[in-house]
Amino acid sequence: MLGYPTHFGQMECMKLLAQPRFIDKRIGYLGAMMLLDERSEVHLLVTNSLKNDLSGSSQFVSGLALCTIGSICSEEMCRDLATDVERLIRSSNTYINKKAVLCAWRMIRKVPDLMEVFIPCSRNLFNEKNHGVLIAAMMLVTEMCERSPDVLDHFRKFVPNLGRILKHLMSGSSPDHEVAGITDPFLQVKILRLLRVLGKDDAKASEEINDILAQVATNTTTGKNAGHAILYETVLTIMEIPSESGLRILAVNILGRFLLQTDNNIRYVALNTLLRTVAVDYQAVQRHRATVVDCLKDPDVSIKRRAIELSFALINQTNIVSMTTEILIFLETAEKEFKAVCASKMYIAAERYSPSSDWHLDTMITVLRLAGDDVPHEVVSSIIQLISSHSELQHYAVGALFRAAAADRSNAQPLLQVAFWTIGEFGDLLLVPRDEEKSRIDESSVLALFEAVLPCSLSALPTKLYALNALAKLAARFGSTGDRIAALIQVHQSAFHVELQQRSIEFAQLLAQPQKSAYLERMPVITHNSLHESAAAAAAVGEATPDEHTNLLGESAPAAAAAHSGAAMDDLLGLMGGVAPSASAAPVARLGGGLDDLLGGLGLGGETVLSVPVAAAAPIGDGFDLLDGFVVVPPATAACGSIALNTKGIEGLVFVESDWCGDACSLKLVVSNNNPVPVTNFVAQIAVTKVSNGIKGGPQGVLGITGESLRPQSSQPDPIPGAFQLRMHIRATYELNGHTHTIDGECSTFHGLA
Structure with missing residues (x-):
C-alpha cells in the first residue's frame, strides 16, 4: 500500500476470514498478508482464525492459513501455533506437508527456540518421496543446523x-x-x-x-x-x-572449465570462487594462472575487476616478473577505476617479491607513468621511503627518475613528485655518471626540467610544492646555477595559492643566508612503513612535507633524531623533574601546537608538545621567521632568543643583551602579539627562583611591566634592567576582545650560560 494507512481494510479482512466459503477466506487471507504486520492491533485477532483453519477439513484452507503464518507471524503467534504446524508436518497429505515444513522454516527464523519442537518430525522427512517436501525439508534442517551445534551433531548421522x-x-x-x-x-x-x-x-x-x-x-x-x-x-x-587434496584439485579444475565458458555470468562466478579458493589450495589455482590473465582482456568490467584481484593474489616469488608484465600491459589501456587499485597492489607485490631493488624501482616508475594522476598519494610516499632507505639505490634512482620525468612532464604528476623529491635530496649524484651511463647530466639540464614544469598550467599544486622544495635543496648542491634557482623560486612570491607563495618567500630568504648548506642537509632515512600505514608517510613526504620543513631548519640526521626523542627532550629541558640543564646541552626552545605548527600554526596550542633547536625558531634575515612569518625582531638579537611565553597567540622571547660578567648578564624580553586583533592593558610579572641572585633593582626579585599595548601581529621589546641566571618565571595578564586572559611561562635555558 506504499506506506498509506490500512486500518480501513483490516476489519474487513477479519470479517472475510470468519466466512465459511473458500472464496471469502482466500480474499481475507490475501488481504491479511498485505495489510497486517506484527505492529497491527488486529494482528492478535487473526491468531484464533488461523488456529481454527489449521484444524479444518479442507487442505486448501489449511494451506492458506500456513502461507499467512509464514508471511506475517510474530513471536507470540509462532509460539501459539507451533504445535499445530508440527502436527501438519506429520500429515500424509504432501500438499499440506510441504507448506507446513516451509512454515516451520519461517517460524524458526523468527523464534529459534522452537527448533526442539520440529526436530522429531524433521527426522522422518528424509524418507519422503515427494520432491517438493524434500526441498522444504532440506531448507528446514539446514536452518536448524546453522543455528545450533547440538542440532548439527544430531543430523550428521x-x-x-x-x-x-x-x-x-x-x-x-x-x-x-x-x-x-x-x-x-x-x-x-x-x-x-x-x-x-x-x-x-x-x-x-x-x-x-x-x-x-x-x-x-x-x-x-x-x-x-x-x-x-x-x-x-x-x-x-x-x-x-x-x-582430500585430489578432490580439491578436481574442484579447481571445474572452475577452470567455467572460465572457458562464453557466458559472462559463469565466468564471473568462477573468478569469484577462485579468489576465495586461493587461501585453501594455492597451487591448484596457480595452474589456471594463464586463463585468469586472459580474463584481463574481457570487455566486461566486473570480470576484469575480479580477474585483477585474482592475478595479484597469484603473484609469488617465481612468477613476479611474468605476472608484472601482464599487469602492466593491462594497466596501459585500463579504465580509470583500475589504475589506483593496480598501483597500490603492484607496490605491495613488488615490495614482497621483487628480485632486486633496481627492478622494484623500474617497475614502480613504469606504474607511475602508466597510471598517471590516478596513483594514490600512499604509493608516492612509499616509493620515496624505498629510495630513502636504500642507499645503494639512490644513485640509480635519481638518474632513472630524472630521465622518466624529462620524457613525460605533464601527464604523470605523481611521477614528477617522486622525481622532484629524489632530485632535491640526491641531485648532486646526477652530476656523477654511473659506470654503465655514457651520457653525463649537467646542472643546466636538471634546471631545464624545473623551468618546464613549474610555469606549466597543467602542473598540479603538490607537484609545484615538491619542485620548490627540490630547488631549495639544489641551491646547496649545485654550484653554477644559483641565479637560475633563485629566479625560479622568486617568481612564485606573488603566486595565487598561499602555500606556494609562502614557500617561495621563505626559501628566498633562506637561500640568502650564508649558512644555508646547514639548513638544507639531506633528510634522515625515512622509517619503513607499509602501504597500509601510508597516511602517516604521506604526512612526512606529501603535500605539506613537515619533515622537509624541519630539515630545512638545519637539523642534521642525528640532531633530528634527538629533537624528536621524548627522553632527550626531557633531559634537555630539565623542567619536568626540576633538574637544571647541563652545560653541554644544546639550547632548546619549546614550541606549542605540535608538528603542524612548523608550517605556520604556532601559538594555537597551549602546552608544549615538540622541541626544536632555538636556532630553528629564530627569525631569519630581515625579520622573516621561517615558522611564524614576519615578526619585527632585530636580526642582531634574533639568533640568541629563548622562548619564555608561547600561549594563546602571545609569544615572549628572552635575549642575551650583554656579555656575561661572572654569574650575571643583562637580558631583554620581547613580547609579540600574533593575534589578528590588538592586545590592551598588558601586565607582565617576572620572577626568579630562590636559587638565583635575584633581579637587580627589582623589589623582592619581581619586576612588573604594566600599561603596555601590543598592536596585532607586532612585537614590543622590554629591557630588563638587571641580571640573573638559571630559571625565570613569567606571568602576564592582558585584555583581548574585551576579555581578560592570564598566561604563564618559564625560561630555564639561556645562550651564553657557562
Whole structure:
C-alpha cells in the first residue's frame, strides 16, 4: 500500500476470514498478508482464525492459513501455533506437508527456540518421496543446523541418507522433475548445501561426503546452467569441508572449465570462487594462472575487476616478473577505476617479491607513468621511503627518475613528485655518471626540467610544492646555477595559492643566508612503513612535507633524531623533574601546537608538545621567521632568543643583551602579539627562583611591566634592567576582545650560560 494507512481494510479482512466459503477466506487471507504486520492491533485477532483453519477439513484452507503464518507471524503467534504446524508436518497429505515444513522454516527464523519442537518430525522427512517436501525439508534442517551445534551433531548421522537420495537423483530419470537432462537440480543443490553444513569441521562426516562429491563432480554433465549450478555448489562444498587434496584439485579444475565458458555470468562466478579458493589450495589455482590473465582482456568490467584481484593474489616469488608484465600491459589501456587499485597492489607485490631493488624501482616508475594522476598519494610516499632507505639505490634512482620525468612532464604528476623529491635530496649524484651511463647530466639540464614544469598550467599544486622544495635543496648542491634557482623560486612570491607563495618567500630568504648548506642537509632515512600505514608517510613526504620543513631548519640526521626523542627532550629541558640543564646541552626552545605548527600554526596550542633547536625558531634575515612569518625582531638579537611565553597567540622571547660578567648578564624580553586583533592593558610579572641572585633593582626579585599595548601581529621589546641566571618565571595578564586572559611561562635555558 506504499506506506498509506490500512486500518480501513483490516476489519474487513477479519470479517472475510470468519466466512465459511473458500472464496471469502482466500480474499481475507490475501488481504491479511498485505495489510497486517506484527505492529497491527488486529494482528492478535487473526491468531484464533488461523488456529481454527489449521484444524479444518479442507487442505486448501489449511494451506492458506500456513502461507499467512509464514508471511506475517510474530513471536507470540509462532509460539501459539507451533504445535499445530508440527502436527501438519506429520500429515500424509504432501500438499499440506510441504507448506507446513516451509512454515516451520519461517517460524524458526523468527523464534529459534522452537527448533526442539520440529526436530522429531524433521527426522522422518528424509524418507519422503515427494520432491517438493524434500526441498522444504532440506531448507528446514539446514536452518536448524546453522543455528545450533547440538542440532548439527544430531543430523550428521543422516549423511548416508542424503548420499542415497543424491545418487538416486543422478542415476534415475524422472521426466516430471527433469531440467535440461538433469533430474531435479533444485533438490540436488539443496542437498549439497546441507552436506556442506554437516561436513564442516568434522573429519568423519567429511570422509563419507567426499565419495558423494566425487561422484557428483564426475557424473554431472555441463553445457547447461542446471549442470553448472550443481557443479558450482559441489565446488563450494569441497572447499568448505576437510576434503582430500585430489578432490580439491578436481574442484579447481571445474572452475577452470567455467572460465572457458562464453557466458559472462559463469565466468564471473568462477573468478569469484577462485579468489576465495586461493587461501585453501594455492597451487591448484596457480595452474589456471594463464586463463585468469586472459580474463584481463574481457570487455566486461566486473570480470576484469575480479580477474585483477585474482592475478595479484597469484603473484609469488617465481612468477613476479611474468605476472608484472601482464599487469602492466593491462594497466596501459585500463579504465580509470583500475589504475589506483593496480598501483597500490603492484607496490605491495613488488615490495614482497621483487628480485632486486633496481627492478622494484623500474617497475614502480613504469606504474607511475602508466597510471598517471590516478596513483594514490600512499604509493608516492612509499616509493620515496624505498629510495630513502636504500642507499645503494639512490644513485640509480635519481638518474632513472630524472630521465622518466624529462620524457613525460605533464601527464604523470605523481611521477614528477617522486622525481622532484629524489632530485632535491640526491641531485648532486646526477652530476656523477654511473659506470654503465655514457651520457653525463649537467646542472643546466636538471634546471631545464624545473623551468618546464613549474610555469606549466597543467602542473598540479603538490607537484609545484615538491619542485620548490627540490630547488631549495639544489641551491646547496649545485654550484653554477644559483641565479637560475633563485629566479625560479622568486617568481612564485606573488603566486595565487598561499602555500606556494609562502614557500617561495621563505626559501628566498633562506637561500640568502650564508649558512644555508646547514639548513638544507639531506633528510634522515625515512622509517619503513607499509602501504597500509601510508597516511602517516604521506604526512612526512606529501603535500605539506613537515619533515622537509624541519630539515630545512638545519637539523642534521642525528640532531633530528634527538629533537624528536621524548627522553632527550626531557633531559634537555630539565623542567619536568626540576633538574637544571647541563652545560653541554644544546639550547632548546619549546614550541606549542605540535608538528603542524612548523608550517605556520604556532601559538594555537597551549602546552608544549615538540622541541626544536632555538636556532630553528629564530627569525631569519630581515625579520622573516621561517615558522611564524614576519615578526619585527632585530636580526642582531634574533639568533640568541629563548622562548619564555608561547600561549594563546602571545609569544615572549628572552635575549642575551650583554656579555656575561661572572654569574650575571643583562637580558631583554620581547613580547609579540600574533593575534589578528590588538592586545590592551598588558601586565607582565617576572620572577626568579630562590636559587638565583635575584633581579637587580627589582623589589623582592619581581619586576612588573604594566600599561603596555601590543598592536596585532607586532612585537614590543622590554629591557630588563638587571641580571640573573638559571630559571625565570613569567606571568602576564592582558585584555583581548574585551576579555581578560592570564598566561604563564618559564625560561630555564639561556645562550651564553657557562
